Amino acid sequence: MSTDCQKTTAKTIPSTRRVIINNADHMPHDYSTTPGGTLFSTTPGGTRIIYDRKFLLECRSSPLTRTPPRGLPPIPGVTSPPSKGPNEKTVNGEVENNNSISAPETSNAGEDAQFEMDI
Amino acid sequence: MNNKFDALKDDDSGDHEQDQGSPKDSEKEKPEEDDKEQNIIKKKMVVPGPGEHPLQYNYTFWYSRRTPGRPASTQSYEQNIKQIGSFASVEQFWRFYSHMIRPGDLTGHSDFHLFKEGIKPMWEDDANKMGGKWIIRLRKGLASRCWENLILAMLGEQFMVGEEICGAVVSVRFQEDIISIWNKTASDQATTARIRDTLRRVLNLPPNTIMEYKTHTDSIKAWEDFHGLVNASGGR
Numbered sequence: 001m002s003t004d005c006q007k008t009t010a011k012t013i014p015s016t017r018r019v020i021i022n023n024a025d026h027m028p029h030d031y032s033t034t035p036g037g038t039l040f041s042t043t044p045g046g047t048r049i050i051y052d053r054k055f056l057l058e059c060r061s062s063p064l065t066r067t068p069p070r071g072l073p074p075i076p077g078v079t080s081p082p083s084k085g086p087n088e089k090t091v092n093g094e095v096e097n098n099n100s101i102s103a104p105e106t107s108n109a110g111e112d113a114q115f116e117m118d119i
Numbered sequence: 120m121n122n123k124f125d126a127l128k129d130d131d132s133g134d135h136e137q138d139q140g141s142p143k144d145s146e147k148e149k150p151e152e153d154d155k156e157q158n159i160i161k162k163k164m165v166v167p168g169p170g171e172h173p174l175q176y177n178y179t180f181w182y183s184r185r186t187p188g189r190p191a192s193t194q195s196y197e198q199n200i201k202q203i204g205s206f207a208s209v210e211q212f213w214r215f216y217s218h219m220i221r222p223g224d225l226t227g228h229s230d231f232h233l234f235k236e237g238i239k240p241m242w243e244d245d246a247n248k249m250g251g252k253w254i255i256r257l258r259k260g261l262a263s264r265c266w267e268n269l270i271l272a273m274l275g276e277q278f279m280v281g282e283e284i285c286g287a288v289v290s291v292r293f294q295e296d297i298i299s300i301w302n303k304t305a306s307d308q309a310t311t312a313r314i315r316d317t318l319r320r321v322l323n324l325p326p327n328t329i330m331e332y333k334t335h336t337d338s339i340k341a342w343e344d345f346h347g348l349v350n351a352s353g354g355r
Binding site: 022049060064080 | 173206214274
């Protein structure tokens with residue numbers, strides 16, 4: 001095996017993955033989480049990119065999420081027209097699924113903040 | 120950055136390639152990677168933008184609304200369902216989600232579907248035909264919150280059932296709303312049990328919430344019965 005070392009292109013076990021942090025919010029809140037989601041190599045089914053709810057909600061505040069996606073079909077009452085400005089507000093904050101709604105959620109996005117529900 | 124990440128995925132998923140780096144293995148590795156790149160170009164799949172957080176799978180948002188007064192048939196179902204778009208990263212997801220109405224504010228008999236890219240939100244799709252779904256009926260007012268929790272769990276791979284998840288649906292109906300999550304293999308009880316337990320956790324459902332598992336073959340049968348159809352074979 002050692003003689004083959006020059007020929008082989010086998011890679012070392014990857015131990016680093018670079019994650020760009022644009023915002024302090026994207027830092028994990030405890031030491032068992034890595035920025036950018038936790039990468040498990042031994043979950044059933046192989047490698048998985050795992051994100052918890054809190055991290056996903058924090059990503060919502062990224063400037064990258066403000067622009068509407070390209071090719072968003074205009075469906076009246078379903079998809080909203082391209083936003084007019086960074087500070088647009090709808091009548092009661094319910095018509096458009098936008099920042100006005102996400103703001104309170106991100107402030108208490110922890111697992112404990114879930115509402116109690118009676119169905 | 121994305122390439123680096125892909126390379127990392129490849130390394131971990133193929134255990135056999137890691138143990139002994141024989142020349143044969145290394146020869147095999149190269150063309151495989153090239154193939155993969157070509158496939159991505161060929162299919163024109165969405166990819167995460169620079170600096171974005173990639174998801175385990177690409178997903179597609181769909182929307183459907185039943186035309187009032189017209190009975191639904193399989194064909195009209197497929198015609199009524201509209202693709203909203205596909206995404207590959209957390210940021211791309213939010214871009215769609217933030218420009219869509221919340222399900223609780225939808226009117227009429229309509230649904231949002233979020234499925235892995237390439238899987239149609241239909242019982243007949245190859246990925247779904249052996250599958251089924253967990254159904255949770257919600258009283259009015261809860262759909263938006265539950266839907267968000269459900270899809271965040273799906274996108275973040277919280278279900279831990281390998282490739283089993285196909286997609287999720289929120290259905291706005293007259294007196295109640297329904298959320299459901301679809302998986303590939305209805306007969307796989309370990310998987311369906313794990314999905315149920317994850318649902319309870321991520322939706323924060325009270326213990327007495329009724330959750331129902333329905334196989335798609337049963338759904339098809341019920342649908343045919345309701346519409347007075349009999350199978351071509353004569354039996355039902």
